[in-house]
Every structure is written in structure tokens, then in C-alpha cells.
Amino acid sequence: MIVGIAVFIALFVIFIVIGFMSFRWRKGNLSDLSEWALVGRRLGPYLAWFLVGADLYTAYTFIAVPAGMFGSGALFFFAVPYVMATFAVAIVTMSSLWKKSREKNYVTAVDFVKDRFNSRTLAILIAVTGIVAELPYIALQIVGMRAVLVALFYSYADYNLLSEIALVVSFILLAAFTFWSGLRGATLTAIMKDFIILSSVIVIIIYVPLHYGGFANAFASMGHYSTISPVTHKAVPLSSAVYATLSPTLYSGYISLFILSALALYLYPHAVNGVLSAKDVKAVRYSSALLPIYGIGLGIIALFGILIYAVPAAMHMVAPSGNIAASTTDGALVVPALIVTTLPGWFAGYALLGIFIGGLVPAAIMAISQANLLTRNVIGEFRKLTPEQETRIAKWASVIFKFIALGFVFVVPATYAIQLQLLGGILIAQTLPPVFIGLFTKWLNKYGLILGWIAGIASGLFFVISANLKFGKLITSLMASPFGLLYVAMAALAINIAVAFLVTLVIRVIEKTTGKTLSA
Amino acid sequence: MKREYIIAGILLAIPTLVLLPVEYYNVKNPEISGLPFFYWYQLVWLGIATVLYLVAVVFIGKAEEDKGGRTT
Numbered sequence: 001m002i003v004g005i006a007v008f009i010a011l012f013v014i015f016i017v018i019g020f021m022s023f024r025w026r027k028g029n030l031s032d033l034s035e036w037a038l039v040g041r042r043l044g045p046y047l048a049w050f051l052v053g054a055d056l057y058t059a060y061t062f063i064a065v066p067a068g069m070f071g072s073g074a075l076f077f078f079a080v081p082y083v084m085a086t087f088a089v090a091i092v093t094m095s096s097l098w099k100k101s102r103e104k105n106y107v108t109a110v111d112f113v114k115d116r117f118n119s120r121t122l123a124i125l126i127a128v129t130g131i132v133a134e135l136p137y138i139a140l141q142i143v144g145m146r147a148v149l150v151a152l153f154y155s156y157a158d159y160n161l162l163s164e165i166a167l168v169v170s171f172i173l174l175a176a177f178t179f180w181s182g183l184r185g186a187t188l189t190a191i192m193k194d195f196i197i198l199s200s201v202i203v204i205i206i207y208v209p210l211h212y213g214g215f216a217n218a219f220a221s222m223g224h225y226s227t228i229s230p231v232t233h234k235a236v237p238l239s240s241a242v243y244a245t246l247s248p249t250l251y252s253g254y255i256s257l258f259i260l261s262a263l264a265l266y267l268y269p270h271a272v273n274g275v276l277s278a279k280d281v282k283a284v285r286y287s288s289a290l291l292p293i294y295g296i297g298l299g300i301i302a303l304f305g306i307l308i309y310a311v312p313a314a315m316h317m318v319a320p321s322g323n324i325a326a327s328t329t330d331g332a333l334v335v336p337a338l339i340v341t342t343l344p345g346w347f348a349g350y351a352l353l354g355i356f357i358g359g360l361v362p363a364a365i366m367a368i369s370q371a372n373l374l375t376r377n378v379i380g381e382f383r384k385l386t387p388e389q390e391t392r393i394a395k396w397a398s399v400i401f402k403f404i405a406l407g408f409v410f411v412v413p414a415t416y417a418i419q420l421q422l423l424g425g426i427l428i429a430q431t432l433p434p435v436f437i438g439l440f441t442k443w444l445n446k447y448g449l450i451l452g453w454i455a456g457i458a459s460g461l462f463f464v465i466s467a468n469l470k471f472g473k474l475i476t477s478l479m480a481s482p483f484g485l486l487y488v489a490m491a492a493l494a495i496n497i498a499v500a501f502l503v504t505l506v507i508r509v510i511e512k513t514t515g516k517t518l519s520a
Numbered sequence: 521m522k523r524e525y526i527i528a529g530i531l532l533a534i535p536t537l538v539l540l541p542v543e544y545y546n547v548k549n550p551e552i553s554g555l556p557f558f559y560w561y562q563l564v565w566l567g568i569a570t571v572l573y574l575v576a577v578v579f580i581g582k583a584e585e586d587k588g589g590r591t592t
Binding site for chain 2: 258
């Protein structure tokens with residue numbers, strides 16, 4: 001593996017150098033926020049494709065989805081229809097948001113909400129939701145990066161210590177180059193990331209089935225392993241049936257996860273940030289239309305969660321006892337283990353680096369977008385900032401957010417990081433009414449939207465807590481409902497929209513009968 | 521609503537509507553080298569969606585040009 005480590009380090013050095021040098025590319029005044037955070041809105045369709053692709057296909061894709069497939073089977077393949085549907089949502093909503101942002105110089109979606117509904121309270125609520133929901137997403141990137149490092153150093157006795165040191169060092173370098181180059185660094189390194197990952201995926205999906213007997217063998221080998229039943233807490237043999245197709249009890253869960261995730265993705269600040277860096281609305285639309293292609297890579301990586309069952313050496317790394325539920329990393333090691341046990345050392349180093357920066361690049365963009373929200377939509381609401389002050393605070397905030405997420409990973413076990421990310425999805429979905437509905441109609445008013453947000457967040461948290469109460473820990477984001485098991489975000493959003501609609505209606509009726517204006 | 525927008529809307533909705541009723545494609549056969557239909561069918565739709573989305577985007581662009589060249 002020494003060759004692999006050497007290749008990994010050499011490519012990582014190239015990555016960091018590109019990150020630092022990119023401040024020269026399309027040179028602009030980096031003390032201006034739209035230059036630092038949006039590359040001065042100058043990306044054409046191809047660069048926008050690379051950047052948004054690198055921004056949206058993250059460790060969630062490369063680590064969490066295969067881990068879910070590995071542990072729970074077909075349910076987690078919802079990621080495929082999800083990425084397919086989300087780009088239709090993007091073509092409709094993001095071209096509208098892009099146009100409004102260019103016209104009025106918005107840097108975040110909350111800038112738009114503030115302008116549209118003229119409410120400081122609403123703007124701050126949406127901004128804080130974005131910042132909070134983004135934290136577990138960054139933490140998930142770090143969980144994925146740590147899994148890569150563990151696989152890289154696995155042949156050394158103290159691989160845990162080695163990978164933690166490497167993780168902290170790479171985070172310091174990342175924070176430094178984001179501070180220095182802003183989104184420019186992320187864009188140029190995104191091209192490197194996409195290239196390495198897509199080429200590795202193609203090699204693995206051809207090489208592994210040829211050498212290990214493919215999916216038929218993977219399904220046949222599942223009988224050698226066991227899992228722990230969540231109901232009885234006893235070890236039971238693994239059934240290949242939950243992997244071959246979806247259990248009919250999970251239909252509603254599958255559909256609600258795919259639809260709500262598709263609606264939620266472009267509410268995340270990092271997604272909006274990527275879109276607003278495009279140079280025209282055509283670049284937004286064409287890059288979105290082409291992004292499902294990248295999703296084919298995602299789908300194949302998701303299938304690695306099944307393919308790994310055909311590779312005994314990789315299975316031994318992920319689940320040494322033969323019981324897949326007893327694995328402490330909750331399957332985060334699935335893809336890295338498959339890479340190091342099947343590919344020659346030098347290529348394993350290359351592929352692992354792809355996945356490693358596949359977590360780093362999005363983490364950088366996420367921290368930039370959180371920083372934008374904090375400075376413009378939270379601090380900026382209380383204090384008037386000059387453009388220079390705004391950018392300076394945003395640069396430092398992006399550093400701080402990265403290290404909060406890093407600390408989070410060292411404190412919270414990996415299992416929780418993945419579930420907390422789904423919890424973040426429930427929160428961010430509650431910002432849909434002011435942002436997406438607000439793009440197309442002014443009918444809902446600010447009181448309705450604020451009360452709807454409160455109802456959505458409160459019911460979402462309530463549903464998650466009650467669904468997990470019997471387990472005593474956070475293990476599911478699906479809840480029992482009259483329609484079967486449902487993703488909590490869907491029920492909470494329905495309540496949110498219903499409240500927003502009813503409150504707006506009541507206020508409008510009162511205004512009409514009394515002739516007084518309650519909402520400006 | 522202009523006709524181009526309606527066509528684009530339909531094109532954008534087709535892939536999602538096709539994958540919404542899970543029951544009909546949640547089957548094991550036919551397999552492709554051991555991979556159940558459920559999986560590869562959805563992957564194929566990623567490819568089809570890309571083509572439909574591109575056509576939709578062309579229609580939206582056309583509708584906007586007619587409106588007076590508001591494409592940038």
C-alpha cells in the first residue's frame with residue numbers, strides 16, 4: 001500500500017497547489033463577496049456543470065448511500081430517482097432565482113426572501129435553518145474522508161491515529177485555500193475531483209464484476225453473513241431478498257424519500273451558491289439538464305454496497321465478525337474497502353484521493369455558503385457592513401464553520417452523522433414555501449410563512465423523536481402514517497404549507513372585511 | 521401560458537412520473553449480468569431524463585427568445 005499512499009499524497013499536493021493558485025484565475029477583487037463566493041458570476045455551462053456536480057455529488061453519494069445499501073438494501077437506491085428528479089426542480093426554480101439574483105445582486109436565497117416578503121424575522125429564520133442544516137452535511141463529508149484515510153492506512157497498526165492526524169492537516173490546508181481563493185479554488189479543484197472519481201467508477205464497475213463473479217455472486221454470498229434485527233436485537237442471517245428488490249412495506253418510504261430529497265436539495269445554501277456562480281441563465285439550465293449523467297456514476301457507486309458481498313477481503317474490513325450490523329463505522333468503509341482490496345496499489349491511491357477530495361470540495365463550498373448566510377442575512381440584519389467588512393467576516397466564518405464540523409465528527413459517532421444528515425434534510429425542507437413558492441407567487445404572506453415554518457420545524461422534530469423513541473437512539477427518519485412508512489420531511493412540509501396557507505387566508509379575509517392592512 | 525412552456529413542463533415531469541409507481545418496476549427479472557431489473561431500469565431512466573431535460577431547456581430558451589431576447 002506504500003505505493004498507494006505515495007500516489008495519494010502526490011495528488012493531494014497537486015490538489016492543494018491548484019486550490020491556492022486559482023485566485024489568479026479570472027482575476028477579480030477578492031475582497032468583494034460576489035467575487036470571493038461566486039467567482040464574480042462568470043461560469044459558463046461546462047464549468048457550472050463541473051462545479052455544481054462536484055458540489056452536489058458529495059460524500060453522501062460516495063460513502064453514505066453505499067453504506068445504506070450495504071446495511072439496509074434496496075431502500076437506499078432512492079438516491080437515483082432523487083437525483084433524476086432534482087434537476088427538473090432545478091431547471092424550473094433555479095433559472096428564476098438566478099435571474100432575480102442577477103437583477104438585484106442577491107448572493108443567497110435568503111436575500112431574495114427578505115426582498116420578497118419584507119420581513120427580517122422570516123429572513124433570519126430561513127438563514128439560521130440553512131446554517132444549521134448544513135452542519136451535519138459537512139460533518140458527513142468528514143466522516144467519509146476519515147473512512148478513506150482509514151482504508152489508506154489500514155495496513156499500519158495505528159491507522160486510527162494516522163488517519164485523524166491526516167484529517168486535521170488536510171482540513172487546515174483546505175481552510176487556508178478557501179480563505180485565500182474562495183469559490184475559485186473549489187471550481188478548479190472540482191474539475192480534478194470529477195475526473196478522478198468518474199474514471200475510478202468506470203474502472204471498478206468493469207474490473208470487480210469480472211474478477212469476483214459480479215452481482216449474481218454478491219447476492220449468493222449474502223447467506224454467509226448475518227445482521228442484528230432492530231426488533232428483537234438478536235443476530236439473524238442476512239436475507240438477500242431485501243437487496244434484490246424493495247420490500248412492499250417500503251414503497252411509501254421510497255417515494256417520499258425520493259420526492260422530498262429532490263425538492264430539498266436546491267434549498268441547501270451550497271446548491272444555491274453553485275447555481276448563482278453561473279454566468280447566464282442558459283448555463284444554469286444546460287448544466288442542470290446534463291447533471292443526471294453524473295447520477296449514473298452515483299447509481300453505480302450505490303451498487304458497490306451490494307457488490308462488496310462478492311469480495312471476502314473487503315467484507316472482512318467492513319464487518320470483521322461477519323455480522324454487518326456490528327460494524328462500528330456503519331458501512332462508511334464500504335467503498336474505500338472495496339477499492340483497497342480489489343485494485344492495484346497505485347490505482348487504489350488514485351481512486352481513494354478522488355473520494356477524499358469528493359468530500360473536501362463540497363465541504364469548502366458548504367462552509368462558504370454558510371458564511372454568506374451568516375454575514376449577509378444574520379449579522380447584516382443587525383449591523384450595517386461595508387462590502388470589505390462583509391467579505392472579511394465571511395472568510396473567517398468559513399474557517400470557523402469547517403472546524404465546528406470537524407469537532408462534531410470527533411465527538412459524535414459515524415452512525416449518527418448519517419442520520420443527522422437526514423435530520424438536516426427535514427429542517428431544510430421547511431424553507432420551501434418562502435423560497436420555491438415565493439419565486440412564483442406573492443400570495444402567501446409573511447405571517448403565514450413564519451407560522452408555517454414554526455409548525456413544520458416543530459412537527460418534524462416531534463415526528464423524528466417519536467419514531468425513534470422505541471429504539472432509544474437516532475436510527476430512522478421514516479415514520480408510521482396512514483399511507484405506510486413515510487419520510488418525516490414530507491409530513492412536516494405538508495403541515496408547514498397547510499398552516500402558511502390557512503394563516504394567509506385568515507389574514508386576507510380579516511383585511512378585506514375590516515379594510516385595514518395587517519401585512520405590509 | 522405559452523405552448524413552449526407547457527411542452528417543457530411535461531418533458532420535465534415525465535421521468536419523475538414514470539418512476540413514481542414503484543410497484544411495476546420493483547421486480548427481479550430480467551436481470552443484466554445478475555443485476556435485478558429494479559436497479560438497472562432506474563439507471564436507464566437517468567439517461568432518458570437527460571435527453572428529455574435537454575429538449576425541455578431548448579423549448580424554454582425558444583419561448584424566452586420570442587419574448588424579446590431575455591436570455592442573458
